[in-house]
Amino acid sequence: MVFDHFLLSRLQFAFTVAFHIIFPAFTIGLGSYLAVLEGLWLTTRRTVFKNLYFFWIKIFALAFGMGVVSGVVMSYQFGTNWSVFAVKTGSVLGPLLGYEVLTAFFLEASFLGVMLFGWNRVGPALHFTATFAVAFGTLISASWILAANSWMQTPAGFAIENGRFIAVDWIKVIFTPSFPTRLAHMVTAAYLTTALTVLGAAGLQQVRNKATPETKVMMRMAIGLIALLAPLQLVIGHESGKVAHEYQPAKVAAMEGWWESGRQPTILLGWPDDRSESTKVLLQTPVGFGSWVVAGDASTPLKGLKAWPKADRPPSLIPFWAFRIMVGLGLAMIGVGFYGAFLWVRRKLDAARVYPWLTLATAPAGFLAVVCGWMATEVGRQPFVVYGWLRTRDAISPVADGAVATSLVGVLVVYSLVFSAGALYIGRLLFAGPSSSEQARDAVAAPGNALQLAAAAEEIAP
Amino acid sequence: MSLDLPLIWAAILAVAVLLYVLLDGFDLGIGVLFPFATPEERDVMTAAIAPVWDANETWLVLGGGGLFAAFPLAYAVIMPACYAPIMLMLGALIFRGVAFEFRAHGRNRGKRWWTFAFSAGSLIAVLAQGFVLGAFVQGIHVKNQAFAGGPLDWLTPFTCLTAVSLTLGYALLGSAWMVAKSEGDLQIKARGWAVRLSLAVVVCMALVSLATLVVNPAVGARWGVGLTGINWYRLVSLSPAPLVGGGALFGAFLTARSGRSDSLPYLLAALAFMAGYAGLAISIAPFVVPYQLTLWQCAAKDNALALMLVGVAIMLPVILSYTAFVYWIFRGKAKPDHAYG
Ligand code: HDD
Ligand code: HEM
Ligand code: HEM
Numbered sequence: 001m002v003f004d005h006f007l008l009s010r011l012q013f014a015f016t017v018a019f020h021i022i023f024p025a026f027t028i029g030l031g032s033y034l035a036v037l038e039g040l041w042l043t044t045r046r047t048v049f050k051n052l053y054f055f056w057i058k059i060f061a062l063a064f065g066m067g068v069v070s071g072v073v074m075s076y077q078f079g080t081n082w083s084v085f086a087v088k089t090g091s092v093l094g095p096l097l098g099y100e101v102l103t104a105f106f107l108e109a110s111f112l113g114v115m116l117f118g119w120n121r122v123g124p125a126l127h128f129t130a131t132f133a134v135a136f137g138t139l140i141s142a143s144w145i146l147a148a149n150s151w152m153q154t155p156a157g158f159a160i161e162n163g164r165f166i167a168v169d170w171i172k173v174i175f176t177p178s179f180p181t182r183l184a185h186m187v188t189a190a191y192l193t194t195a196l197t198v199l200g201a202a203g204l205q206q207v208r209n210k211a212t213p214e215t216k217v218m219m220r221m222a223i224g225l226i227a228l229l230a231p232l233q234l235v236i237g238h239e240s241g242k243v244a245h246e247y248q249p250a251k252v253a254a255m256e257g258w259w260e261s262g263r264q265p266t267i268l269l270g271w272p273d274d275r276s277e278s279t280k281v282l283l284q285t286p287v288g289f290g291s292w293v294v295a296g297d298a299s300t301p302l303k304g305l306k307a308w309p310k311a312d313r314p315p316s317l318i319p320f321w322a323f324r325i326m327v328g329l330g331l332a333m334i335g336v337g338f339y340g341a342f343l344w345v346r347r348k349l350d351a352a353r354v355y356p357w358l359t360l361a362t363a364p365a366g367f368l369a370v371v372c373g374w375m376a377t378e379v380g381r382q383p384f385v386v387y388g389w390l391r392t393r394d395a396i397s398p399v400a401d402g403a404v405a406t407s408l409v410g411v412l413v414v415y416s417l418v419f420s421a422g423a424l425y426i427g428r429l430l431f432a433g434p435s436s437s438e439q440a441r442d443a444v445a446a447p448g449n450a451l452q453l454a455a456a457a458e459e460i461a462p
Numbered sequence: 463m464s465l466d467l468p469l470i471w472a473a474i475l476a477v478a479v480l481l482y483v484l485l486d487g488f489d490l491g492i493g494v495l496f497p498f499a500t501p502e503e504r505d506v507m508t509a510a511i512a513p514v515w516d517a518n519e520t521w522l523v524l525g526g527g528g529l530f531a532a533f534p535l536a537y538a539v540i541m542p543a544c545y546a547p548i549m550l551m552l553g554a555l556i557f558r559g560v561a562f563e564f565r566a567h568g569r570n571r572g573k574r575w576w577t578f579a580f581s582a583g584s585l586i587a588v589l590a591q592g593f594v595l596g597a598f599v600q601g602i603h604v605k606n607q608a609f610a611g612g613p614l615d616w617l618t619p620f621t622c623l624t625a626v627s628l629t630l631g632y633a634l635l636g637s638a639w640m641v642a643k644s645e646g647d648l649q650i651k652a653r654g655w656a657v658r659l660s661l662a663v664v665v666c667m668a669l670v671s672l673a674t675l676v677v678n679p680a681v682g683a684r685w686g687v688g689l690t691g692i693n694w695y696r697l698v699s700l701s702p703a704p705l706v707g708g709g710a711l712f713g714a715f716l717t718a719r720s721g722r723s724d725s726l727p728y729l730l731a732a733l734a735f736m737a738g739y740a741g742l743a744i745s746i747a748p749f750v751v752p753y754q755l756t757l758w759q760c761a762a763k764d765n766a767l768a769l770m771l772v773g774v775a776i777m778l779p780v781i782l783s784y785t786a787f788v789y790w791i792f793r794g795k796a797k798p799d800h801a802y803g
Contacts (some may be wrong), residue, residue: 061494062563068516069559073552076526079541080548083608090534090762095770096529101524102777109520110781110788113513121791166763319678375674381697400613407549414553418560 006396008404009081012411014378016073016265018067018371019415023067024372028142028187029194029362030060032137033221042124048213055214055434056198059426061116063454066422070415081404085395092158092165092173093148100144108137139187146186150179153377156249165386177247181240186275188233189373192333193366199336200363203356205433209321212233214434216350217361223344226337233330238293245294248387251380254316255323256290257281258304264290269324274314277306279316313381322375329369336362467768468761471532472750474774476530480739482521484635484732489515491636493558493584494629495655496577503648505576510643510796512562517785519555531770533606534758536750542609543602544594544616551590558583585629592628596621599745600677604754620677627666631735634659634714637726641718643796649724656718656727664711667738670703674745680753681745700744707737 034056036100041049075097097334114122114130114460122130158165167173199222202215233275245252257272266289269282288298295302305313336358343349385392487676489511496504511518529537541548561580568576593616603611637655644652675682682688686696714730717723746752750760761767 014748056550061569065560065563068519069556072519072523072555072559075523075530076541076552078530079526080545083538083542086530087538087607089536090530090537091766094527094531094534094762095766095773097527098770099773101520101527102773102781105523106517106777106781106785109516110784111608113788114791117513118791161763164763167765167769170765223661315598346682385573397538397545398608398610399542399545403545407545410549412551413585414556418556421564421568421572422560425564450684 003401005399005401005404005407006393008401008408009396009399010376010392011078011403012408013081015408016070016077016411018374018399019419020067020070021370021374022367023063023070024142025193025367026197027060027067027192028138028190029065029192030056031062031131031138032191033194033198034060035132035135042128048217051214051436052218055429057116057142059429061156062422062429064112066418069418073411079397081397081399082385083397084393088164088390088395089386090153090164092167093151095167095170096144096148096151096174100141100148103135103269104141104144108134108141111137142187142190143183146178147174147185148174150176150182153381154178154243155180155386155389160389165389174247178240178243181236181243185233185236185240185373186370188229188236189300189366189370191225191371192229192233193221195229196333196336196359197363198222199226199340199359201430201433203363204430205358206350206352206356207360208435209448212324214435214436215228218434219340220344223335223337223340225350226333227341228337230330230333230337237327237330241294245302248381249303250305250312251314251319251377252294253303253305253307254314254319254380256294257316257320258302259306259426262301262304262305263288263299263309264302264304266290266293266295270320273319274313274316279320303315312383314380319376319380321370322379326369326372326376331364332362333365333369363393366456391457467764468750468757470771471528471761471767472748472757474778475525475770476739476743478524480523480736482518482525482776483735483739485518485521486515487632488635488639488728489518489631490558490584490588491634492640493581493586493636494633495636495640496581496584498655499648499651501577503651505597505798506644506648507640508562508580510566510640513792514788515559515562517788519559519770528618531761532767533750533757534762535760536755538759539602539604539607539609539751539755540598541593543611544597546613547590547593547616548595551587551594554583554586554590556583558587588629588632589625592602592625593617593621595628596624599681599742601751601753603769604751607724607755613754614619620673623666623673624670627670627687630659630662630666631738634663634731635735637729638714638718638731642724645795653718653727656731657715659733660711660715660718660727663734663793664708667704667707667711667734671741678745678752684745702735703741707734707741710734710737788791 025032034053037053037056040087041053042045086439111130111133115134118130151173154177155165156176157167157169159168160166198218202211202219202222204214205211206219241252244255253259254272256264257267257270259272259277259279263334266285267279267281268284270279270284271282272279291300291302292298306314339358340349340355343352343355349355381387383391383393385395490509492511496507497506503690526537535781558581560585561576565573565580567578568574595695596618597616602617603607603615634656637659639650640652641649641656675685675687678692679688685700710733714727714734717726717730748756748758749756
């Protein structure tokens with residue numbers, strides 16, 4: 001392994017994008033949750049919903065801010081570190097990203113201001129519109145960026161002219177074979193991630209014996225969503241797998257740890273090794289089960305990694321383990337959802353002792369599953385950036401090794417600082433929990449609020 | 463008749479970048495002015511920009527994303543050439559961006575640190591943008607349609623000058639914005655900043671203009687100024703740009719000092735920026751990488767430009783109207799109480 005600007009750029013890209021996706025994974029779900037809460041408050045006028053809105057909007061503001069700043073970094077890295085990629089794909093991917101800015105980013109960013117600072121300035125209908133616009137904007141944004149990524153995974157509707165990609169059919173460029181399943185899988189993942197966090201936040205107060213009407217509502221809303229979406233995610237994920245198998249069989253072979261071609265088992269635990277071209281198996285199903293899962297027929301022979309020349313194979317270890325962690329967490333989510341629903345139906349939820357601890361343990365599961373899912377998808381696409389057409393190695397910018405090494409160190413330092421502070425502030429809010437009464441809410445006022453600013457100013461004054 | 467799509471796109475991007483400079487310019491400028499304000503004044507200053515900074519910064523994303531989409535080759539040459547300042551800018555923007563929220567959550571030391579981060583982040587981001595501007599104007603080393611220079615090409619006396627000038631320029635926009643958005647002592651202070659900064663910016667603009675003629679002889683020739691003599695006809699016919707710029711800055715100086723208008727200083731400072739921008743356009747059009755690659759050489763395929771043009775034709779008016787609407791909602795003097803709850 002040589003630490004040249006190529007490897008360093010890959011590390012930098014992987015780190016910054018994995019950092020970025022943590023926030024969309026949360027804000028996409030939380031945006032919709034806030035829209036639902038505000039809608040419920042406006043229609044039922046139950047203060048629980050308003051209190052919950054004010055609680056989660058503070059956390060949303062923090063997470064959204066981190067999502068925005070880490071996203072701006074992403075949009076410039078295509079040029080700084082992957083300039084050849086930019087030249088070659090600009091005529092195809094450019095419009096998709098351009099439309100993302102025009103239809104989503106401006107919408108989110110403009111109405112975010114109204115959402116966060118407009119409560120006393122605009123009427124309830126307009127404020128709700130702003131919340132809705134922000135939530136909707138995150139979904140539009142996800143659609144465009146995933147269209148771009150899906151084109152890189154399963155390119156379609158293009159031709160090559162003077163060594164560059166050009167579009168011949170825009171509908172095919174946008175709706176590539178892997179786009180529908182990827183969008184469904186990612187949006188569901190974002191909703192699950194948020195629901196698990198909300199559930200954990202409610203569980204935290206129950207563990208501390210501080211459950212309130214608000215936290216009880218939180219817990220029930222989250223359980224309902226998880227019980228519904230977690231099983232659905234299994235189905236969507238399975239469909240994703242089928243698409244991947246059709247268009248990127250080498251990726252599936254890597255995720256499954258298959259080397260030889262033939263009827264395949266499903267390896268449950270093991271250790272794939274690129275050098276010896278084999279997987280050390282600890283636990284696996286009978287041969288044929290893997291073929292049945294992926295191809296729907298136990299007797300179908302499927303290709304193993306050795307069917308491809310070495311230069312065209314993805315590395316196997318990361319896709320293999322990232323995929324297993326994601327699926328394992330997905331199964332755990334189904335368990336948490338069903339167990340919670342069971343307690344709820346039996347009216348034992350509020351008295352449960354073990355369950356709230358369980359929700360604490362699974363609160364970060366969504367984030368982990370999302371990052372692992374992307375690791376499996378993106379590393380499994382290697383050695384290509386545009387699958388089958390443009391190798392990652394040929395997409396790199398002509399920049400100096402030292403420049404990238406410096407920026408990578410800078411990125412690591414800046415991101416860890418910002419992340420620690422953000423996590424601390426979000427953690428404090430989560431620990432304090434939603435307030436129940438109007439006065440209490442004012443005391444822990446929203447960011448930028450006069451009361452809070454006054455209090456903070458006093459603290460600083462000597 | 464077929465449209466000259468690359469030319470239209472050059473115009474669209476020029477407008478996007480101009481809007482970026484005029485809008486994010488004032489909120490970055492306010493960050494630059496932070497050290498000169500008291501803690502209470504700082505809270506008013508952030509309140510004056512907190513609802514809009516994110517939308518302002520989105521013009522930067524449109525600028526970068528638009529360059530990628532419309533002129534991929536220019537994007538691929540300029541970004542690696544300005545690798546260090548761009549990375550620096552992005553890092554600095556992270557700090558100042560999160561500081562809006564973090565400042566309100568930090569307790570004693572936390573709040574002080576994020577106040578510092580907001581200010582330093584703003585300053586570094588502006589300086590970095592000034593370096594990018596300078597590197598762009600002085601010329602980029604291009605071979606085989608790719609960047610072929612060294613990692614420190616962007617750092618020269620000329621780019622240092624543009625960095626300092628842009629910083630003072632943004633600070634002027636920031637102080638003029640505060641004249642419009644504040645009252646009482648803070649407004650008096652802001653007027654003082656605006657008075658001094660408008661003078662400083664006149665000097666800077668003159669210095670940068672002269673230096674540009676020297677650093678890049680091709681630009682000099684554009685303006686009719688060369689070693690062999692001066693083409694007066696050319697120079698005079700192009701002189702409205704610098705004259706309007708200088709006049710507008712003088713106007714900003716006068717209106718800030720007289721205290722009769724709250725909004726004119728910002729509008730005049732913005733006019734000065736537009737004039738400087740026009741001067742830049744005169745110096746480099748039709749190149750996107752000055753004197754190396756023209757906009758037609760760098761343009762994306764026509765069908766991509768056309769598709770995006772449809773998007774812009776529909777979305778830009780929509781975006782501009784809701785942007786105006788949001789500014790209208792938050793019109794009037796800023797108080798540190800624009801909050802929900
Ligand atoms: C599935 C969703 C998703 C994915 C895969 C990505 N993003 Fe993202 N991005 C979002 C979903 C999102 C989001 C939900 O729209 C934002 C808004 C705030 C946030 O937390 O995430 C966001 C913010 C955001 C911003 C700031 C927008 C603003 O100024 O308001 C930029 C420039 C990007 N992203 C760019 C990228 C790039 C270049 C990516 C790929 C390499 C990327 N994002 C992956
Ligand atoms: C947001 C979730 C995403 C994650 C976590 C992610 C993760 C990764 C990782 C780990 C790599 C490195 C693979 C390797 O080099 O072995 C990579 C590569 C890449 N990804 Fe993604 N990705 C995401 C989304 C996207 C999207 C939406 C796009 C494009 C629109 C994209 C474009 C790229 C490009 C251009 C590369 C090549 C550079 C490289 O190999 O490092 N990614 N990604
Ligand atoms: C429960 C069983 C699950 C299965 C069978 C499954 C299957 C898959 C497959 C096959 C891919 C690769 C798709 C491709 O490369 O084209 C993938 C990607 C991904 N998974 Fe899962 N998944 C499951 C659960 C989850 C869960 C619970 C989450 C998060 C909460 C998640 C998040 C993701 C993400 C973010 C990606 C990358 C984006 C994409 O390619 O769709 N997955 N998943």
